[in-house]
Structures are given as structure tokens and as C-alpha cells.
Amino acid sequence: xxxxxxxxxxxxxxxxxxGGALGTALGFYMLVVTLLPLGLGAxxxxxxxxxxxxxxxxxxxxxxxxxxxxxxSDYEDGTLDVLAxxxxxxxxxxxxxxxxxxxxxxxxxxxxxxxxxxxxxxELSAYPLLFGTMLAGTPAISFIGAVGAALTLRAYRGGLLIxxxxxxxxxxxxxxxMAAINGLLGASGTMSAFLxxxxxxxxxxxxxxLAAAAALRLQMx
Amino acid sequence: MQQGYLLASAxxxxxxxxxxxxxxxxxxxxxxxxxxxxxxxxxxxxSASVLPWVAGAAALVIGYGLYLSFFVAPPDYLQGETARIxxxxxxxxxxSMAVYAIIAMSSFGLLVFRHPLADVSxxxxxxxxxxxxxxALVTGSLWGRPTWGxxxxxxxxxxxxxxxxxxxxxxxxxxxxxxxEALASKLTAILALVGIVMLxxxxxxxxxxxxLHQPASVIRAGGPTIDTALLxxxxxxxxxxxxxxxxxxxxxMRNEIMRRRVKALQLAEVERAQASQLAAAE
Amino acid sequence: MDLGLDxxxxxxxxxxxxxxxxxxxxxxxxxxxxxxxxxERRLADFAARGVKRRSASRA
Amino acid sequence: xxxxxENLTLERGARRIANGxxxxxxxxxxxxxTGPNGSGxxxxxxxxxxxxxxxxxxxxxxxxxxxxxxSSESGEVAEVCHFVGHLDGIKTHLTVKENLAFWATYLAGPxxxxxxxxxxxxxxxxxxxxxxxxxxxxxxLSAGQKRRLGLARLxxxxxxxxxxxxxxxxxxxxxxxxxxxxxxxxxxxxxxxxIATHLPMELASVRSMQLGRAQVPA
Numbered sequence: 001x002x003x004x005x006x007x008x009x010x011x012x013x014x015x016x017x018x019g020g021a022l023g024t025a026l027g028f029y030m031l032v033v034t035l036l037p038l039g040l041g042a043x044x045x046x047x048x049x050x051x052x053x054x055x056x057x058x059x060x061x062x063x064x065x066x067x068x069x070x071x072x073s074d075y076e077d078g079t080l081d082v083l084a085x086x087x088x089x090x091x092x093x094x095x096x097x098x099x100x101x102x103x104x105x106x107x108x109x110x111x112x113x114x115x116x117x118x119x120x121x122x123e124l125s126a127y128p129l130l131f132g133t134m135l136a137g138t139p140a141i142s143f144i145g146a147v148g149a150a151l152t153l154r155a156y157r158g159g160l161l162i163x164x165x166x167x168x169x170x171x172x173x174x175x176x177x178m179a180a181i182n183g184l185l186g187a188s189g190t191m192s193a194f195l196x197x198x199x200x201x202x203x204x205x206x207x208x209x210l211a212a213a214a215a216l217r218l219q220m221x
Numbered sequence: 222m223q224q225g226y227l228l229a230s231a232x233x234x235x236x237x238x239x240x241x242x243x244x245x246x247x248x249x250x251x252x253x254x255x256x257x258x259x260x261x262x263x264x265x266x267x268s269a270s271v272l273p274w275v276a277g278a279a280a281l282v283i284g285y286g287l288y289l290s291f292f293v294a295p296p297d298y299l300q301g302e303t304a305r306i307x308x309x310x311x312x313x314x315x316x317s318m319a320v321y322a323i324i325a326m327s328s329f330g331l332l333v334f335r336h337p338l339a340d341v342s343x344x345x346x347x348x349x350x351x352x353x354x355x356x357a358l359v360t361g362s363l364w365g366r367p368t369w370g371x372x373x374x375x376x377x378x379x380x381x382x383x384x385x386x387x388x389x390x391x392x393x394x395x396x397x398x399x400x401x402e403a404l405a406s407k408l409t410a411i412l413a414l415v416g417i418v419m420l421x422x423x424x425x426x427x428x429x430x431x432x433l434h435q436p437a438s439v440i441r442a443g444g445p446t447i448d449t450a451l452l453x454x455x456x457x458x459x460x461x462x463x464x465x466x467x468x469x470x471x472x473x474m475r476n477e478i479m480r481r482r483v484k485a486l487q488l489a490e491v492e493r494a495q496a497s498q499l500a501a502a503e
Numbered sequence: 504m505d506l507g508l509d510x511x512x513x514x515x516x517x518x519x520x521x522x523x524x525x526x527x528x529x530x531x532x533x534x535x536x537x538x539x540x541x542x543e544r545r546l547a548d549f550a551a552r553g554v555k556r557r558s559a560s561r562a
Numbered sequence: 563x564x565x566x567x568e569n570l571t572l573e574r575g576a577r578r579i580a581n582g583x584x585x586x587x588x589x590x591x592x593x594x595x596t597g598p599n600g601s602g603x604x605x606x607x608x609x610x611x612x613x614x615x616x617x618x619x620x621x622x623x624x625x626x627x628x629x630x631x632x633s634s635e636s637g638e639v640a641e642v643c644h645f646v647g648h649l650d651g652i653k654t655h656l657t658v659k660e661n662l663a664f665w666a667t668y669l670a671g672p673x674x675x676x677x678x679x680x681x682x683x684x685x686x687x688x689x690x691x692x693x694x695x696x697x698x699x700x701x702x703l704s705a706g707q708k709r710r711l712g713l714a715r716l717x718x719x720x721x722x723x724x725x726x727x728x729x730x731x732x733x734x735x736x737x738x739x740x741x742x743x744x745x746x747x748x749x750x751x752x753x754x755x756x757i758a759t760h761l762p763m764e765l766a767s768v769r770s771m772q773l774g775r776a777q778v779p780a
Contacts, residue, residue: 006667078649172426302511367513479542
């Protein structure tokens with residue numbers, strides 16, 4: 001456990017020291033949300049109706065930006081080789097790194113979403129819900145994304161390839177994330193989509209490290 | 222011949238089945254039937270004799286199916302003549318999913334059993350599956366225009382087939398962007414397995430929205446709801462397309478095995494050139 | 504395109520659907536055959552020059 | 563303890579790198595792998611660490627009485643070895659001390675329980691003459707200093723098998739001495755080392771194995 005925590009805290013510390021990655025992701029997030037009303041026309045009613053979807057899609061894209069570096073920096077400087085000689089199974093190495101990505105990128109993006117909601121004329125009452133569903137859905141984004149990052153570690157054209165591999169796999173997260181907000185906001189007030197979203201995140205936390213670890217082991221030969 | 226070593230040890234008298242670009246080295250009587258079928262050389266012999274028959278059967282069945290679909294099947298009482306698109310749309314849609322299942326099974330065979338033919342099968346099937354998925358989308362949209370009045374609706378089934386198409390594209394893109402072919406095979410296999418786990422979840426999520434599509438009508442409890450006059454041509458076409466896919470898959474696998482043999486030969490030539498250079502230097 | 508068939512007002516959609524399927528599948532079959540010929544040619548070329556694979560020489 | 567390689571055949575892509583390599587390494591001895599570039603030294607080390615799965619043969623660890631303790635295939639060899647490859651495994655945004663402290667926690671095993679992490683880090687800093695640089699971000703170090711930092715990892719956690727790939731590259735004479743002293747102390751304490759090098763190393767108890775060119779087919 002101490003090895004897991006050591007790795008987690010090292011990755012978080014690096015994220016803070018390097019700083020740039022988070023700033024870029026947040027800036028990108030803001031920019032996409034700004035561009036969409038410019039492209040769609042600034043009809044406030046339309047915007048408030050599509051706001052949850054816009055915020056989710058922009059968040060997916062912003063998270064995707066920072067995913068490429070999750071394993072590649074450790075691969076390039078030889079750290080991954082040494083991590084593999086630890087007592088921590090590769091699955092937990094992946095888990096620690098994906099968790100660090102969630103904490104350092106997923107949570108800040110989720111925190112940012114309500115602020116951007118202002119730009120999209122989203123009702124104030126929706127903010128806690130929006131933040132809550134994003135908090136519930138972003139682990140799936142980090143962990144599914146980790147699989148894509150692991151698969152493309154040694155691929156040329158890594159960045160674009162990750163998007164092609166991972167975005168189709170984000171479809172359930174997107175749909176249930178949207179449905180969760182609509183369900184909670186709507187008159188029905190149904191929780192089912194929100195619960196499914198949580199289940200999706202939990203399942204990806206458990207299953208994705210298996211695939212990512214297998215992919216990493218193959219590439220360390 | 223052997224490299225220098227400190228302590229001699231006898232070579233293990235075990236036949237190792239492993240993935241390689243070449244056929245297995247030697248065969249003993251202890252091999253099981255599946256191992257023997259796994260031998261690419263054996264596969265080449267078998268497929269050479271089977272392929273013409275499968276291809277011929279596919280041509281005959283599809284020909285008969287086309288005759289049925291155009292000259293025997295009556296127009297649908299609701300959709301009229303356009304229902305004839307169903308006879309090619311449904312087989313393509315069926316193959317789009319069946320081929321992905323074959324890829325997933327082959328991937329499993331490669332990763333778990335290191336079956337030497339499994340990767341050849343997976344690699345050969347991906348472009349074929351992508352093509353059938355593409356055809357399912359195009360024919361579906363051409364069917365949708367007269368029926369729904371629009372080329373595309375965001376209905377659950379169409380959307381899942383579209384995402385399936387993206388998964389196929391991902392498999393092709395990943396394989397083509399990794400230089401080491403053995404590594405590319407295994408990573409693509411992992412992606413294919415991730416895909417097969419995600420597909421039902423994607424389907425389920427997409428179903429969360431409303432569906433305009435007609436509910437599954439061929440296979441369902443209580444018997445098919447399609448009129449037999451339409452069902453017979455549909456089934457004939459489905460069988461024909463499946464046979465055609467089998468023939469194409471066999472041919473693509475044969476090509477892939479030959480391509481790998483060519484690579485092995487090229488490599489052998491490089492090594493030989495190196496050796497003669499070395500001998501000349503000494 | 505008159506085969507003695509009257510496919511109604513939407514005939515063009517039906518022909519387009521069958522046409523696309525024919526073209527795509529035809530292209531795939533053509534590619535498979537040409538690719539197969541190319542590989543056979545290269546193998547025959549190696550055989551003519553007497554180059555053998557590592558495994559073949561040992562078996 | 564013994565490190566046993568049996569009839570290893572290694573392949574990279576479709577290329578055969580090593581064929582039928584076997585050796586037994588006893589406690590207290592080092593094995594020098596020599597040979598020209600491309601002769602498979604690095605590949606062999608990676609196979610010993612368990613990164614590369616041999617296409618034939620096995621790597622095993624045996625205990626004092628010759629009992630089987632683990633194989634590289636199942637990762638048990640990796641857990642008892644230090645691997646120092648061409649890359650140093652250093653994070654340039656962390657200080658020298660933070661780099662070592664991370665590895666000290668991450669790589670620690672039961673053998674390290676007696677000493678605190680901080681203590682082990684201090685020892686390693688001292689041993690590899692890095693104490694003056696402890697608070698400096700690793701990105702500012704020279705190539706030789708980075709190499710020393712990478713090698714200092716050997717001292718922060720006790721592991722019986724050291725796998726070193728060209729460890730003397732970019733080290734000055736004094737640092738090479740520090741390294742050979744560290745290896746000698748490790749061997750004296752019952753450890754083992756497999757070292758790929760193109761330079762001779764003066765060690766107390768050493769055998770060497772010459773790797774030839776990749777084998778050419780008949």
C-alpha cells in the first residue's frame with residue numbers, strides 16, 4: 001500500500017510541479033465552451049438546453065489532451081522499467097497513475113464545469129448536480145483513457161490515435177452523464193442514470209487497469 | 222554454433238507452440254488435432270482445397286438469393302419496393318457484428334493460447350468487417366431516406382453500428398501505427414477485447430434514448446414476425462453473404478500467411494548476407 | 504436499368520444500395536485476388552533463387 | 563541463492579538475438595556480459611529482469627538449498643532485482659532527495675524494514691557522493707551526476723540481484739571507483755550482479771561471458 005501511495009503522491013507532485021498540463025487542459029476546456037456558442041448562435045434558451053452536453057463533450061476532449069502523457073513520460077525516462085521491478089503489480093501501477101490523473105485533471109475540470117455553466121446560461125440550481133455527475137463520471141474518463149494511453153505508448157501519431165481509440169469508448173460515459181443531469185433536473189427526478197454512471201466509473205476503475213497493464217507489459221520487452 | 226555459455230544444459234525436448242512469423246518447426250505424434258490445424262502450412266493446404274468450393278457455393282447462393290429478392294419476393298405492404306434493400310442491408314449488419322465476434326475470439330486465442338493462426342485470422346478479418354459495417358450503414362441510410370424521410374436518424378441501432386465502425390477503424394489505425402508487428406498484433410488484440418466488453422455497454426447506453434428503428438423482428442421468441450415470402454430470400458441472402466465472408470476471410474488469411482513468409486525470407490536473406498560478410502572478414 | 508422490374512417511386516435508392524454493395528464487395532474481392540497474386544509471385548521469386556526460411560532449412 | 567538461466571532463446575521482432583544461453587550465478591559473484599554492440603547484452607538483461615519473455619528457456623531463482631523460489635515469467639525475479647538500464651529513471655522536476663525517497667519507499671521489501679526510509683536515502687546519498695546535491699532538482703544535474711543518482715537507487719533498497727546495463731557510461735574515474743566499491747560490498751554481503759559492459763571492471767569475484775553475434779542460420 002505504501003508503494004501505491006508513494007507512486008500516487010509522486011505523480012500528483014509532478015503534476016503540480018509541471019503545472020502546464022492542467023493549465024492547458026483547463027484553458028482548452030474554456031475555449032471549447034466559448035467556441036460552441038459562437039458557432040451555434042448565442043440563443044440563451046438553446047444554450048441552456050444544450051449546456052450539459054456541451055460541458056460534457058468539452059470535458060471529454062480536454063481530459064483527452066492530457067492522457068497521452070500518463071505513461072509516456074515514465075516510459076521515455078526509464079522509470080517504467082523500474083516501476084515494473086517493484087512489488088506493486090502493474091495493474092496497481094496503472095491504477096495509481098490513472099487515479100493521479102483523475103485527481104489532477106478530472107476533478108479540476110469538474111470543478112470548472114459550473115463556472116463555464118455561467119457562460120451557457122445554465123440555471124444556478126443545476127450547479128451542484130452538474131458538479132456531482134461530473135465527479136461521478138470523470139473516473140471512467142481517466143481509467144478508460146489510461147487503456148488508450150497504454151495501447152498507444154509505442155505508436156507513432158500517438159495523440160490523434162488515442163482520440164480515435166478512446167472516444168468511441170467514452171460514449172456510455174457521455175450518454176449516462178447527460179442522462180444523469182437531465183434525469184436529476186427533470187420533473188421525474190430519476191436517479192437511475194446517475195447510479196449507472198457511478199457503476200460505469202467503478203467498473204472501469206476495476207477492469208481498465210487489467211487491459212492497460214497487459215498492454216504496458218507487452219511494450220516493455 | 223551455440224554461443225558461449227558457462228554451464229551446458231540439455232535443450233528441452235518440448236515442442237513450444239508459440240506465435241511466430243514462420244510455421245512451427247517440427248511435428249510429433251503427441252500434438253493434438255487443434256495444434257495440427259494451427260500449423261500454417263497445414264492451413265494453406267486445407268484452405269487451398271476448401272476455398273474454391275466455399276467461393277462457388279457463395280456465388281450460387283447469392284445468385285439464387287438475388288433472384289428471390291427481385292423476382293419472387295412481393296413488395297412489403299407498408300414499405301413497398303424499398304423493403305428489397307433489407308435483403309442486402311440485414312446480411313451486412315449481421316456480418317458487421319459476427320465478424321467483430323470472430324476478431325474478438327481470434328484475439329483471445331492469440332493472447333491466451335498464443336495460437337499461431339489466431340492473429341492471422343484477426344488481422345485478415347478487420348478490414349472485411351469494417352467494409353461490411355460500412356455497407357450496413359450506407360444501405361441502412363439509403364433505406365431510411367424513403368422510409369423515414371431522412372438519410373440518418375440517431376436511432377439506437379444505427380448509432381451502435383456507427384460506433385462499431387469506429388471501433389473497426391481504431392483496430393486498423395492501432396495496428397498500422399506500431400512498427401513491431403508481433404507487438405502490434407497483441408496490442409490490437411487487447412483493444413479488440415476491450416471493444417467486445419464495451420460493445421454491450423455502448424449498446425445499452427445508446428438504447429437509453431428513444432428508438433425509431435423497428436424492433437428485432439427475425440429472431441425473437443414466438444417466431445419471426447416477417448412474412449415468410451420476405452423471410453426466405455432474406456435468409457438465403459444471409460447464408461450467401463456469410464459463405465462469401467468465409468471465402469474472403471480464408472483468402473485474406475492465405476495472403477497474410479504468404480506475406481509473412483515473404484518477410485521471413487527477406488529476413489533470412491539479410492542474415493545470410495551478414496554472415497557471408499563476416500566470413501569474408503575473417 | 505430496365506430488367507422488366509418496376510421498383511416503384513424509390514427505385515433509385517434500391518439501385519444505389521445494391522450498387523454500393525456490389526462496388527465495395529467487388530473491390531474487396533479484386534484486392535484479395537491481386538494481393539494474393541503478388542505474394543505468390545514474391546514467394547516464387549524466392550524459391551527460384553533458392554532462398555529458404557530458417558525453419559524450413561532446419562526441419 | 564542462485565540465479566539460473568536455462569537455455570535461453572531470445573527474439574526481438576522476428577530476429578533472433580540469443581540462442582541457447584545458459585548459466586548459473588552463485589551468491590557473491592558477478593557476471594560480466596561482454597561482446598560487441600548488438601550482441602544481445604541488453605536484451606539478455608531485460609530477459610533476466612522478466613521484461614522480455616524468452617521464446618525458449620527459463621530464468622529462475624533458487625534458494626540456499628537449491629529449492630525453486632521463483633521465475634522471471636511470473637515476475638518473482640523482478641521483485642528481487644534492481645535494474646539499471648541505459649535510462650536513469652530520474653524525474654527532472656523532483657530534487658535528488660525526492661527521487662531517491664520515492665524509490666526507497668516504492669522498492670522497499672521486508673529486508674529494508676530495519677532502517678527508516680530517510681535513513682536509507684541519507685546512506686545512499688553519502689555512498690554515491692550526492693549529499694551536496696540533495697536539494698537540487700535533478701534536471702540541473704550533469705550527465706555523470708544523473709548516472710550516479712540512477713545508480714544510487716541500488717543502495718536505497720536491499721535486493722540480492724543487480725542487473726546493470728553499461729553502468730560506467732558517463733562516469734568519471736572516481737565515480738567508477740564508487741560503483742565498483744558498491745558492487746564489491748554487495749557481493750561480499752552475498753549479493754549477485756549481472757553487468758553488461760564493454761569495458762573491463764575490476765571486481766573481487768567475477769566471471770565473464772562473451773556474447774557473440776546473433777546466431778546465423780545454417
